Amino acid sequence: MTDSEKVRSPRAKAGGKRRLLTAAAARVLHEQGVERTTIADIARAAGVPAGNVYYYFKTKDELVEAALAEHAGHLRELTDELDRLPDPRDRLKGLVGAWVSRRDTAARYGCPTGTLAAELDKRDDGGLDLAAGQVVRLLLDWVAGQYRELGDADPEGRALTLVGAYQGMSLLSNALRDPQIMAREGARLIRELDGGPGMT
Amino acid sequence: MTDSEKVRSPRAKAGGKRRLLTAAAARVLHEQGVERTTIADIARAAGVPAGNVYYYFKTKDELVEAALAEHAGHLRELTDELDRLPDPRDRLKGLVGAWVSRRDTAARYGCPTGTLAAELDKRDDGGLDLAAGQVVRLLLDWVAGQYRELGDADPEGRALTLVGAYQGMSLLSNALRDPQIMAREGARLIRELDGGPGMT
């Protein structure tokens, strides 16, 4: 099948390096932000020569898009894992637990998706800002689904409150460089999920 | 007093343009973000020739610092206003009301202090990242003071939750470009402040 080899797109062909670059982009863009990160930074982190990057990604924006998709993938992995739990309430508690377990990263660099969305929303150019919103939507929809299963009267509203609380505690924890904030607020969220008042 | 005129620092002397530049910086940096904003952008917004900026601010970072101080000033004006209300609960409700009233700006550009803090926290260079945290602290402390007056058992914790909710709803509203989120979550916060459950 040497012929089909030739037909493969570069995307599929160079799986190794492309995936390496995507993973590096996701990490470095989260740590340094989009604007302060150069193509060279990402190439170095991936162990790939700087100029070579353009064989896999035509522009820097394409790298950002790939990083965004990578974060969406991580989120998907987590929710797939949680979906194995029989009780929706346990799933939500598991989600909060996952957030708290990443408190040190959050305190240093914020929520990957949240900070990326905030930065991309400052640009009016083509569509990337909305792509960040899509990833946030993914999380909101999954959370709303759990509340719906629980028979809550306003699942979308609940989801906004829970995800909002997460984004807020991530930002505060980051601004004040204090992981404890994640632990403290996370504990409060768990308590509320554990049949606290206001829970239908 | 022509002698004292000569003694004034440039900072005091050129009050007009410096203040113009500071106000423009606060606005433009919020809308475009720090990294995407050029000195020329700020100069244009202030109606001042680009090269002239460096007479008032030695570096771009000094402009960012001034913008941060401007936001802190706005916050101070708001809390001073609210402090005139006799009931701490009304003060907190007034704060939430102020947030909601700025929902359109939040949906387009996020919370000025929050987005600035998130962006500055991506840099390890000199101290500006911590300055953003200071402004957030200001707000947290004022809110905690109100809860303390109300006799709450955990004023700092309450403050983290309330300010966190604000930062979270600002970010979500921004990411999804939906001002309604601010209105919806704001109404919830008011409801909770109005003697909802969980309020000591």
Next chain:
DNA sequence: GTCTATAGGAAGATAGAC
């Protein structure tokens, strides 16, 4: 004090050798 012109440097993107 005010402004213009420009130095100096960095980063995205491309051309083309291998």
Next chain:
DNA sequence: GTCTATCTTCCTATAGAC
């Protein structure tokens, strides 16, 4: 497919005329 060298553009900051 892989990598080097470089082109182009843009931005911060400065030098110096007025």
